[in-house]
Amino acid sequence: MEMIKDIEAHTDYIRSLIIHPTLPYVLSSSDDKLIKLWDWEKDWICSKVFEGHQHYVMQAAFDPNDLNTFASASLDGTIKIWNVDSGSLDFTLDAHSKGINCIEYFMAGDKPFLISGSDDYTAKVWDYETKCCVQKLEGHTHNVTATSVHPQLPIIITCSEDGTVRVWDKTSYRLDNTLAYGLERVWTAAYMKDSSKVVFGCDKGTIVVKISGSNGSDSADV
Incomplete structure (x- = not known):
């Protein structure tokens, strides 16, 4: 170190x-x-x-x-x-x-x-x-702070100061899901290697979300 x-x-x-x-x-x-x-x-x-x-x-x-x-x-x-x-x-x-x-x-x-x-x-x-x-x-109602294209799943993720994450289909650009976790502004997204888990950094903390299904449905572990 x-x-x-x-x-x-x-x-x-x-x-x-x-x-x-x-x-x-x-x-x-x-x-x-x-x-x-x-x-x-x-x-x-x-x-x-x-x-x-x-x-x-x-x-x-x-x-x-x-x-x-x-x-x-x-x-x-x-x-x-x-x-x-x-x-x-x-x-x-x-x-x-x-x-x-x-x-x-x-x-x-x-x-x-x-x-x-x-x-x-x-x-x-x-x-x-x-x-x-x-x-x-x-669709976001405030500044878009981060965009991220998943390396394996066919999705695009956008993060915003409106406190939401939006999940879009990578091919059709259709909005699949809007995620909100009450952690205020969302600043960044990162992927866990060889995993469907995505990490979001927000004003009030960090959350790990598992993205599954072709429609961007989600479950979350904090």
């Missing part, structure tokens, strides 16, 4: 850290509007700085189909797609009318998509090859 490195990385709060799937890289995104790439095999040097967002950068995600590419989400309402090697911006999506809190790549069938969650109370699914929004997930 010894600390091996202490890095003065950003001049404002750090919102997310993302580890590259195959290379010794970590991406950090910050309220200083910057994204930085760190190489731990080179004593954690900052090898790239990605500039372009006009507000806090809330999250980044590597493209699993092109590991030289990543997406970033910002409170400026845009999604930006970046090239790791060149450090350049590939393109920008004017994605939401308010800030974006989260972003994730996922596959549906053999087609790649992005999903983003926003302070405009919606999540959106993007075909980033055509740069088009293919679906808007509506």
